[in-house]
Amino acid sequence: MSEKAYQSDVTELKKILRSHSIQPSHHRLQVLSYLKNHRVHPTADMIYQHISAKIHTLSKTTVYNTLKIFSEKGIVRELNIDEHELRYDINVEPHAHFKCVKCGKLFDVFDKTLLPDREMVDGHIVSKIDVYLQGTCKECAGKE
Amino acid sequence: MSEKAYQSDVTELKKILRSHSIQPSHHRLQVLSYLKNHRVHPTADMIYQHISAKIHTLSKTTVYNTLKIFSEKGIVRELNIDEHELRYDINVEPHAHFKCVKCGKLFDVFDKTLLPDREMVDGHIVSKIDVYLQGTCKECAGKE
DNA sequence: TAATAATATTGTAATGATTATAATATTTAT
DNA sequence: ATAAATATTATAATCATTACAATATTATTA
Structure with missing residues (x-):
């Protein structure tokens, strides 16, 4: 910038x-x-x-x-x-994250089916949900 | 024990x-x-x-x-x-976790609707998924 | 069994991200 | 303009984890 x-x-x-x-x-x-x-x-x-x-x-x-x-x-x-x-x-809207174990890059994942929308689990009050995915990113997979 | x-x-x-x-x-x-x-x-x-x-x-x-x-x-x-x-x-079966911000206890959450079962997101290969919930646990909420 | 090789454990020091602290600088309010 | 509040700095402390090299233990082989 x-x-x-x-x-x-x-x-x-x-x-x-x-x-x-x-x-x-x-x-x-x-x-x-x-x-x-x-x-x-x-x-x-x-x-x-x-x-x-x-x-x-x-x-x-x-x-x-x-x-x-x-x-x-x-x-x-x-x-x-x-x-x-x-x-x-900087994006505080609910979304998941994917980290590539090969290159270390961290990606936003906006697919909403990954994110449970829950205010309660097992009687506990939920105030924050983190969904962390790991694996091999598109780019790194292509190189192999 | x-x-x-x-x-x-x-x-x-x-x-x-x-x-x-x-x-x-x-x-x-x-x-x-x-x-x-x-x-x-x-x-x-x-x-x-x-x-x-x-x-x-x-x-x-x-x-x-x-x-x-x-x-x-x-x-x-x-x-x-x-x-x-x-x-x-010690339990490596897929399940989510809830941490109470009040007492610090960490609970297993076996509710399967919380856990996405995905091998792929946005073209990336998924090998691991962590679902972390935080909030106030049943017990701590009861004390208030 | 004894000798040797492989593995496990130890103690110490290093690392590295984060936090605490107290002094200084800057900004805001009176 | 002065005083009070806030922001920034530099340095040192913290603390979990890791690196490393020496020692101890265990497994293997002769």
Whole structure:
């Protein structure tokens, strides 16, 4: 995403943050912009690496703080599909995820038949559902 | 589980390990026995704490090694439902899991309508499906 | 059985992601 | 403009897991 494109979005991004009761600081806008424009379900470190190339004083703690706030306020969803890394998804609409064990890419899966729509199971109150699929992605399967 | 009960099961436990091409060492039998008799989806540390009370020379690395082998050979399933802890389930039959955000307990959920039975999504080959539910368990909800 | 090879276990140190903390900088409200 | 609130930083701590090399145990073979 070009700097120009980012600039043109700033007003919109600020609106998003404000509507979630988050003060739109420069860093938070950068993180939000990155998430909006790189739909790869990045890790905190990926976000940090990308933004700190532009903002050399950026602290990784700020990225973590920002992502924690985003998560608490419902702007992002944490994806715990892999033991070794926490990933962030800017799309908080219910959907499943597929991780390729070969290339490591994480895909959105919008097929609704995968997602149970339940408020109750075995008498327990359900507030969150994660459906994580793993296997070999289309592309990697084609290479074999 | 009493020591007697454990003793009486040893032959059976050995059979399980051998049938999965795992040498039935004393430590491995202990870990397997613990998993069989404590269906709480324990962490590696919980297993270590319990067994090391009896076997004072036990190394935590051994517990990790053992769980890795069990996992590779398909005796246990790793549960990644919570960012901060990896849990182990001795029941490898397909089923969902529910974690209570209040008490932290992890429940098996055998309701089959929760589990999609798919070999393919969006052209990707599916080899593993995890369905993780979170919310307030029956018991904790009752207390409120 | 004794010698040898293979495997299992141990203890310690390393890794690496995340969090805690306290100081500083910035922003907002008065 | 000043004070209060909030955001950011740098550093250190945490903690689960893994790497590694040495030792112990078990299985195999002569």
